[in-house]
Amino acid sequence: MKAVVYEGVGNFRLEERPMPTLLDSRDAIVKVTLASICSSDIHIKHGAVPRAVPGTIVGHEFVAEVVEVGTDVKKFKSGDRVTVNVETFCGECFFCKRGYVNNCQDKHGGWALGCRIDGGQAEYVRVPYADNGLNHIPEGVSNEEALFVGDILATGYWAAQIAEIKPADAVVVLGAGPTGLCTLECVKLYGPEKVIVIDTSEERLELAKKQKIADITINPLKEDVEKVVLAHTEGRGADVVLEVAGGKDTFQTAWKVARPNATVCIVALYEDSQELPLPQMYGKNLTFKTGGVDASCCEDILKLIACGKIRTDYMITHRVKLADIMGAYHIFENKLDHVIKVAVEP
Numbered sequence: 209m210k211a212v213v214y215e216g217v218g219n220f221r222l223e224e225r226p227m228p229t230l231l232d233s234r235d236a237i238v239k240v241t242l243a244s245i246c247s248s249d250i251h252i253k254h255g256a257v258p259r260a261v262p263g264t265i266v267g268h269e270f271v272a273e274v275v276e277v278g279t280d281v282k283k284f285k286s287g288d289r290v291t292v293n294v295e296t297f298c299g300e301c302f303f304c305k306r307g308y309v310n311n312c313q314d315k316h317g318g319w320a321l322g323c324r325i326d327g328g329q330a331e332y333v334r335v336p337y338a339d340n341g342l343n344h345i346p347e348g349v350s351n352e353e354a355l356f357v358g359d360i361l362a363t364g365y366w367a368a369q370i371a372e373i374k375p376a377d378a379v380v381v382l383g384a385g386p387t388g389l390c391t392l393e394c395v396k397l398y399g400p401e402k403v404i405v406i407d408t409s410e411e412r413l414e415l416a417k418k419q420k421i422a423d424i425t426i427n428p429l430k431e432d433v434e435k436v437v438l439a440h441t442e443g444r445g446a447d448v449v450l451e452v453a454g455g456k457d458t459f460q461t462a463w464k465v466a467r468p469n470a471t472v473c474i475v476a477l478y479e480d481s482q483e484l485p486l487p488q489m490y491g492k493n494l495t496f497k498t499g500g501v502d503a504s505c506c507e508d509i510l511k512l513i514a515c516g517k518i519r520t521d522y523m524i525t526h527r528v529k530l531a532d533i534m535g536a537y538h539i540f541e542n543k544l545d546h547v548i549k550v551a552v553e554p
């Protein structure tokens with residue numbers, strides 16, 4: 209089968225690989241029906257994910273059809289349409305029992321698919337702990353509508369959840385890229401008074417407004433971000449800030465636009481270390497929460513898609529065949545051709 213393989217820093221290649229097989233009674237083999245390229249794939253390519261193992265098939269954002277299950281898989285059978293969770297988790301360890309599945313103590317716990325074990329930019333995938341790692345796609349929900357559930361949408365949902373947004377809060381989201389848009393979709397579930405989104409792309413800001421997931425947009429290339437946020441929050445700053453951009457100075461903007469006693473939720477995966485200027489923020493009494501996602505709410509997210517409360521399929525701007533994925537990588541990595549997300553069909 210065809211698959212995209214991480215050969216080493218700076219090098220992804222489309223190759224022929226053998227079909228995966230069941231290795232454990234809790235595994236499932238799934239046939240990928242639609243996959244995507246995530247910015248975390250680009251981070252792997254750049255060597256910014258030290259635990260990524262060369263020789264691994266990449267891709268951790270995909271939907272599939274079950275073709276074979278191990279004898280201990282209870283919830284799924286051949287033919288089921290499923291979303292696949294970016295995280296592998298046993299469901300039984302200290303962290304899993306508390307919902308912190310990102311830190312599952314299993315040797316392959318956490319983000320393993322497409323990083324440390326073979327992932328979804330391929331025709332078939334072995335999914336460990338299938339009863340935990342898969343979710344049924346409800347009838348009436350398309351593959352495109354469900355494509356981001358296991359990764360960036362799970363991330364946005366988790367971020368909005370841990371940010372403790374209260375009704376009538378003023379919320380700032382830095383970044384209107386794919387994960388930023390997913391975060392905005394989930395922030396609106398909490399009934400904020402206003403949502404302010406910050407990005408350097410006019411096009412992405414426009415999209416957030418058009419989808420009615422942002423009330424106010426700020427482009428730091430054109431406006432003084434701190435001033436505009438203060439003007440919209442009676443001079444206080446935002447009640448909740450979600451930093452999804454991961455840019456050079458976006459962490460600094462995130463804590464500066466937060467009001468005293470705010471929660472600042474860091475969702476972004478940075479490629480460089482960030483400075484925490486404690487003397488400057490002394491007295492602001494901020495609460496910081498940091499990534500990555502505990503993707504333990506995929507079933508709820510699918511319900512919200514099914515009833516129309518969350519939508520993300522509008523982010524798919526490009527559709528390609530797996531055979532043409534390297535061209536799509538070039539477009540996605542360099543943000544060419546107005547790309548937001550790519551849907552890849554095997």
Ligand SMILES: [Zn+2]
Pocket residue numbers: 246247248249268269359360
């Ligand atoms: Zn991802």
Ligand SMILES: [Zn+2]
Pocket residue numbers: 297298299300301302303304305311312313314317
């Ligand atoms: Zn676990």
